Amino acid sequence: MKSPSDFELSRRKLLAGSAASIALTAAPSIVNAQVPAVEAAVADVSAVWKVSLTVNGAARGLTLDPRTTLLDALREHLHLTGTKKGCDHGQCGACTVIVGGRRINSCMTLAVMHEGERITTIEGLGTPENMHPMQAAFVKHDGYQCGYCTPGQICSAVAVLDEIKAGIPSHVTTDLKAPPQLSNPELRERMSGNICRCGAYSNIAEAISEVAGRPA
Amino acid sequence: MRSFTYERARTPAEAAASAMRKPDAKFIAGGTNLLDLMKLEIETPAHLIDVNGLALDKIESTQEGGLRIGALVRNTDLAADARVRRDYGVLSRALLAGASGQLRNMATTAGNLLQRTRCPYFYDTNQSCNKRKPGSGCAAIGGFSRQHAVVGASEACIATHPSDMAVAMRALDATVETVQPDGATRTIPIAEFYRLPGDTPHIETTLMPGELITAVTLPKPVGGKQIYRKVRDRASYAFALVSVAAIVQRDGTGRVALGGVAHKPWRVEAAETQMPRGAKAVAAQLLADARPTRENAFKLALAERTLGAVLAEAKG
Ligand SMILES: Cc1cc2nc3c(=O)[nH]c(=O)nc-3n(C[C@H](O)[C@H](O)[C@H](O)COP(=O)(O)OP(=O)(O)OC[C@H]3O[C@@H](n4cnc5c(N)ncnc54)[C@H](O)[C@@H]3O)c2cc1C
Ligand code: SF4
Numbered sequence: 001m002k003s004p005s006d007f008e009l010s011r012r013k014l015l016a017g018s019a020a021s022i023a024l025t026a027a028p029s030i031v032n033a034q035v036p037a038v039e040a041a042v043a044d045v046s047a048v049w050k051v052s053l054t055v056n057g058a059a060r061g062l063t064l065d066p067r068t069t070l071l072d073a074l075r076e077h078l079h080l081t082g083t084k085k086g087c088d089h090g091q092c093g094a095c096t097v098i099v100g101g102r103r104i105n106s107c108m109t110l111a112v113m114h115e116g117e118r119i120t121t122i123e124g125l126g127t128p129e130n131m132h133p134m135q136a137a138f139v140k141h142d143g144y145q146c147g148y149c150t151p152g153q154i155c156s157a158v159a160v161l162d163e164i165k166a167g168i169p170s171h172v173t174t175d176l177k178a179p180p181q182l183s184n185p186e187l188r189e190r191m192s193g194n195i196c197r198c199g200a201y202s203n204i205a206e207a208i209s210e211v212a213g214r215p216a
Numbered sequence: 217m218r219s220f221t222y223e224r225a226r227t228p229a230e231a232a233a234s235a236m237r238k239p240d241a242k243f244i245a246g247g248t249n250l251l252d253l254m255k256l257e258i259e260t261p262a263h264l265i266d267v268n269g270l271a272l273d274k275i276e277s278t279q280e281g282g283l284r285i286g287a288l289v290r291n292t293d294l295a296a297d298a299r300v301r302r303d304y305g306v307l308s309r310a311l312l313a314g315a316s317g318q319l320r321n322m323a324t325t326a327g328n329l330l331q332r333t334r335c336p337y338f339y340d341t342n343q344s345c346n347k348r349k350p351g352s353g354c355a356a357i358g359g360f361s362r363q364h365a366v367v368g369a370s371e372a373c374i375a376t377h378p379s380d381m382a383v384a385m386r387a388l389d390a391t392v393e394t395v396q397p398d399g400a401t402r403t404i405p406i407a408e409f410y411r412l413p414g415d416t417p418h419i420e421t422t423l424m425p426g427e428l429i430t431a432v433t434l435p436k437p438v439g440g441k442q443i444y445r446k447v448r449d450r451a452s453y454a455f456a457l458v459s460v461a462a463i464v465q466r467d468g469t470g471r472v473a474l475g476g477v478a479h480k481p482w483r484v485e486a487a488e489t490q491m492p493r494g495a496k497a498v499a500a501q502l503l504a505d506a507r508p509t510r511e512n513a514f515k516l517a518l519a520e521r522t523l524g525a526v527l528a529e530a531k532g
Binding site: 049065066067069088089090093096102103104105108109110112113115156159160163166167168169170171173176177188189190191192193194 | 217219220221222224244246247248251252255264266268292295296301302305308309312313315316317318319321322452453
């Protein structure tokens with residue numbers, strides 16, 4: 001009678017063998033089918049673009065497929081993985097970065113559309129040893145649980161305070177002709193493009209209020 | 217996302233000419249609608265013409281006393297412009313009621329006008345949709361149609377136009393300026409810009425192939441109380457179920473346009489003569505031809521009440 005380990009061994013061999021035979025029989029047809037497709041793609045798509053960006057103060061040169069979103073350029077090519085991919089459709093705000101001083105969803109724009117522009121990601125705002133005041137306030141107020149949306153929340157929050165300073169109104173601004181106020185409803189409305197699945201909203205609002213210099 | 221070739225246009229005329237020369241070309245501005253649809257392969261352009269380098273990002277006064285808004289002016293900048301806030305408050309309000317701060321920083325005036333419907337069946341490539349695939353049918357008819365049009369729809373399509381900004385532009389009688397592939401320019405009154413779905417719901421505007429929007433012009437300010445009221449499932453960051461853009465003068469006359477109810481911003485000038493008589497009279501005429509589904513019939517009452525709230529606010 002076979003011991004359990006013999007059985008394990010033979011089962012593994014069997015699996016490996018059958019996988020290999022599948023691979024062997026399948027391989028020729030895959031190769032045949034794909035060669036012309038690949039050639040066609042190379043022929044009619046000018047494959048790559050050179051892009052230079054200033055990311056967190058450093059000049060970075062990239063050679064990219066034009067399909068590469070700014071988000072994927074940051075994460076996959078520059079390995080700045082602080083910026084997160086949530087929905088990849090501009091709905092959740094996890095990918096928020098600051099481009100030319102303004103917050104945008106980095107998933108909804110192509111890297112090639114930002115030639116020569118200045119990009120700030122969460123890594124550029126501060127470091128664990130030397131945090132940006134907004135990062136420190138999020139830590140202090142527990143402005144997160146799982147932390148996935150946090151880089152986007154913080155980039156957004158930093159830009160929100162600049163937007164209020166610049167006098168940009170929001171949906172809840174009562175008087176369009178007066179400068180917007182730093183109220184809790186203003187902060188909440190302006191942060192509505194950053195979704196937090198853990199629901200840390202009230203702590204996020206407190207963190208931002210503290211940096212803005214007013215009690216929540 | 218399918219592969220595409222990419223080009224940065226240097227002049228509006230060059231962009232339009234290139235769009236005509238290259239098959240399946242599309243302009244890309246903010247990218248916030250086009251890239252969303254390209255990721256889902258609902259839009260599959262073979263060539264993208266980046267128009268962000270065109271110097272169309274200014275807001276200038278016109279000789280007639282109005283404003284010319286460059287096609288590439290970002291939604292944030294348009295909403296925050298001091299002249300727009302002072303003289304065209306309904307436009308600022310509509311813009312600020314739409315999308316999120318991040319999106320408005322990218323979204324452009326032309327791109328906003330041309331954003332496509334949010335019909336869930338249009339977005340689901342497994343469903344039949346005449347707008348996405350002409351002739352395939354319309355899964356929304358008989359389907360989940362709570363968000364859909366109550367007026368101006370057809371047997372082929374019951375989608376709504378999702379833009380808030382466009383509803384204000386319609387109330388303000390804006391004009392769309394364009395350049396065509398042969399270099400000729402023309403102006404299209406916003407009333408003639410959008411098409412009803414009819415049996416060609418995939419053709420949404422009166423733009424010709426390759427035609428580039430260069431600006432949107434607002435006529436001289438008309439004053440009045442300017443209000444944009446948007447009713448949605450969340451207090452922020454959601455598309456309209458119903459919205460009202462209104463300009464109400466002291467004597468109670470004025471203009472109203474509705475969002476969320478039709479394939480285009482819905483304005484019936486004749487209904488505006490009823491404004492001094494109140495919301496019920498206006499709504500009755502505005503929505504006289506309404507043919508709601510069972511699921512979206514609530515929009516009729518909602519439109520009338522929202523209109524009532526807006527007229528009351530204008531008086532107060
Ligand atoms: C999560 C989310 C929520 C949103 N919520 C709202 C909302 O509540 N209300 C609302 O109104 N909108 C909302 N939007 C939509 C948003 O307003 C649009 O995506 C945006 O305005 C499109 O502008 P864009 O410049 O990014 O356009 P693009 O995506 O760059 O282009 C859109 C279309 O316009 C064409 N185009 C662009 N520029 C020109 C030109 N100059 N001439 C001719 N054609 C041109 C493009 O080819 C494309 O077909 C939302 C979007 C998202 C992602
Ligand atoms: S309503 Fe229009 S967009 Fe929606 S499924 Fe029907 S045809 Fe498509």
